[in-house]
Amino acid sequence: MRKAVALFLTIALLLVCIPNAFAARTTIIFWHYPQDEYSDAWWEEWIEEYNNSQNEVYVELEWVPMDGWNVKLKGAQAAGTAPDIYGMPLADAGRNVTNGTVLAFDEYVDPAIWEDLTDVARQYTYINGSYWSFPRYLEPSAMLLWRKDLFEAAGLDPEMPPTTWDELIETGKKLKTDTCWGLHIPTNEADIGWTTWGMQYGLSGSLALNDDWSKSRMSELEGYHQLANFFNDVYWANIAPEQAIYGYGSIDALCENRCAMLMTGSWSLATVLIDYPEMVDKIGVSHFPTPDGSYDHATASMGGYCVLMDKLTEHPQECADFLVWMFTRDPAVMYDFFERSHFSKFSPWKSVESMIAQADTYSINPWLETVMDTVIPYSIPEPIYPWEVTYAFGRAVNRILLEGYDAEEALRIADDEVNKYIENFGLAGQNLKN
Amino acid sequence: MNERHITGLTASKGPKRSRRQLTRQLRNNLEGMLLVIPALLLITIFAIIPMIYALFSSVYDVSLYTGTEFVGFENYQRVLHDTVFWSTFKTAFRYMLYVIPASLLLAFMLANLMIRIPKKAAGIFKASIYIPNVISGVITSVIFIFIYDYDSGLANVLLEKIGIKRIGWVTDTKYAMLAVAIPAIWMSLGGTTLIMLSGLNDIPTVYYEAASIDGANAFQQLYKITLPSMRNVFIYLLVTSIVGSMQVFELPNLITHGGPLYSTTTPNLHIYTHFINDTSLGYTVAASLVIFLLLAGLTAVIFRLISSEKSME
Structure with missing residues (x-):
């Protein structure tokens, strides 16, 4: 009997003590979606380092697949079980501020850390007088990659990519064979919409919405007409697949000889360097062609990723401390990320930029100079207006290609769709200010 | 004709039944009701309550984080237009x-x-x-x-x-x-x-x-x-x-x-x-x-x- 009582008491004591032992450490839930292997490994290794470096906070990293991300996050927010912090595209910081789903970091960090932000990054994170995100990296969204060996085989100069739209189409015709497309560009409405933000701005001098987001003006802007007609010209030249072979983020079509020229973002450079090292000498990189061949106006938008803090987190201080540890305590942490990316991405933090400047980056990434000189200086930040506006332009292009509309009519319908959305969701006056 | 006739209660009376018969019928009914309860509970939890909640939510501008605001039939108008x-x-x-x-x-x-x-x-x-x-x-x-x-x-x-x-x-x-x-x-x-x-x-x-x-x-x-x-x-x-x-x-x-x-x-x-x-x-x-x-x-x-x-x- 005494043994049984002793056993019972021991178990009861353990049950009381064990949870307390665990409770001593605050757990932060961090959601991110898997990206490149090197990027995921960077998160995992440095988070482990952080967890081992102290006993107060435990960061639990959960990988959530990109295709289920929106529904899982929305579901968790509805159920009150959203993660404490989560990774997101840079421009989504603004959308989350509008939606009221994120918490500003101002109260929880030393304001001096923000002085280390580059101007481009500050545009994304400093909104309505507060800092809302820790930016991780920047990258231009649209460039032209081409296969030098296929240019040579077609009797073209492998070092001379097309610079105008007309040249692009003519070159595409010369490069197209039975098994290899001349050009690969996005074909679905969402990709057509967002990958051309830079071109939309570069050609029009502004984006689809007016400054206070009260009106869509695509049909009024000549640049939108030009861009929509460019997609139409490519379509009818029959140099690109009507249905993209791979997603916009993929380099595979170019490396697997299925296209000779590819529109893609700078992330693809890391993929070539890591996954297709034998192709490095065969691939050239330039800004995406423009109507007149000049590159001194935007051809790409400058996107990237950041980490946001959920508005309802119970541990805002712990979240902020972790992010400060990762992003601003020691530039070596972020430098490690850029080194793993073969310097295909760009730092939003000046101190990290300085470290990168000391490294022999041009020998690691042979295309870096071109990207730094001809793409990045003219890139624009991604717009933070709702995705519906972006999709509307994609649909306008498809109306021209698939339904035979002219650009004027297709863009007018797009304007009508967006203006209806503005009216339905009270968008007017919601544009956020830095 | 009074209401009892209309509802058929009179017809079901028939010859007087014994107390034992009534008790057995009551027990049978009770068993049936008990068997129905789990299904009824599930329907209530997963269909009826969400439906009532949805009806309630549909007249509000429901935001997950920034509170709700009564908007009447505005949401329906948006849908129907x-x-x-x-x-x-x-x-x-x-x-x-x-x-x-x-x-x-x-x-x-x-x-x-x-x-x-x-x-x-x-x-x-x-x-x-x-x-x-x-x-x-x-x-x-x-x-x-x-x-x-x-x-x-x-x-x-x-x-x-x-x-x-x-x-x-x-x-x-x-x-x-x-x-x-x-x-x-x-x-x-x-x-x-x-x-x-x-x-x-x-x-x-x-x-x-x-x-x-x-x-x-x-x-x-x-x-x-x-x-x-x-x-x-x-x-x-x-x-x-x-x-x-x-x-x-x-x-x-x-x-x-x-x-x-x-x-x-x-x-x-x-x-x-x-x-x-x-x-x-x-x-x-x-x-x-x-x-x-x-x-x-x-x-x-x-x-x-x-x-x-x-x-x-």
């Missing part, structure tokens, strides 16, 4: 036209084939035709995404073999619905065929023997015996297919993402897209309720037709 919302019903109707006739016709032909071949072969045939039924919609979608690959997908390779130009199956408005309908037919064929087969097996063979003696040919037997005898099977399959088609979500979501130009955006996919993208849930909830009412109405009409005397003849 949304041209895309109404176009999703046209899409669902187009989907029905693609899927239901083809599915019923193919299943009918296959079922007729199966009752004519040897039993062993029919068994293998049945099993193989039913396999797509047990494959999830997600896996089916992935399989067909590969089939519709523009460059190396089976569909375009076959078209090229017969001299037809490649098709942008999921990016061309002319073919996107077909691209969704083909896997839908493939998935539903097994179940539909087996139901048809059981219907065919229920028709007494003497009908056909008598018809043969009277000199009826195969077409006359089909028209005068098989089709009339299968009417209730057809009605059942038609009803379930119509209701299922109105609710289709997985295939268009994964294969075409509702595009291009909303040509495969079905009502449920439209709601889902708004749930994911909107800043508030008001539109989503109101649209769900409107679709629920329309579907309930459609189902009621169909069941009314089915349960009518005419259909039971």
